Amino acid sequence: MRPNTLRTLRRYHHYLGLFFAPMILLFSVSGALQTFRLQEARGYGGTPPNWIVWLASVHKDQGPPRPPRAEKPKPQAEAGKPRGEAERAGPKRPSPLPLKIFVVLLSIALCASTITGVAIALSIRSMRRISIAMLVTGTIVPIVLLWI
Template identity: 40%
Template sequence: MARKHLFLHYTRYTHLYLGVFIAPALLFFAFTGALQTFSLHETTRGSSYKPPAWIATLAQIHKKQTMTVPVRKLPLPGAQAANPKSDKTDKPDKMDKPQPSAVLAKQHNPLPLKLFFLLVSIGLFISTLSGLYMSYRYSRNRKLITALLITGVVIPIALLYL
């Protein structure tokens, strides 16, 4: 019985300390993932929307672990006519006819799934915050909790600038 109690004791504290250490990253990924779910980090073709720089930068950190946001080159209006590969007079393209999978893809409405993932992001964010609250409320070693939380913030930022 003592071994089982000891195992649960160490498991609980491992969960507590690892959870506090990774909580800042979880909060970051939940927030930036929610932004990316609705493509708030990028400009779409034919749209006048330009994402704020901070959203584009956070999304780039989330996706590519760098703060350098690539500049997208917009195609020039006459560029396709000048491109010899785009000349369709040589042979017919298989994509001229709509493929069955393409027709199905056009009928799919992604909004319900996007709303579900937004709900998951909000749930992860709130769950992480409540876990941090409980770690302070029910832990005897608040200095260690604070040190782990600060370390979980500082290490990723330091690694980002290496």
């Protein structure tokens, strides 16, 4: 590739990375929390904090949390079955814990990589003003879009 093309690609990568860095961090953290279902009462072990519920709602539904819907009544055929009968009928599934741990480690690595990239981008003095502007814009635009 030509040097000018590489320079242009690096500049676009720089700006795109700064613009999307805030959302990469938000989705990475909320995804890690959802891996262990911490946004649900059964995963958290009680009523989860509002900020976890809010993050999960933005991640899953692209909006603020909605009031919970009323549950539909279960059909009589299912209501009479002993609990856990359906699970015993199928083959034993492997434990999801190793993959969950991997996903959380991936999330931590993505956060660390994003923060490192932002620090490197902001260390370039000649591009610092536009870098800060891209970072602020990348924070404000999703917030505005969330409430439209």
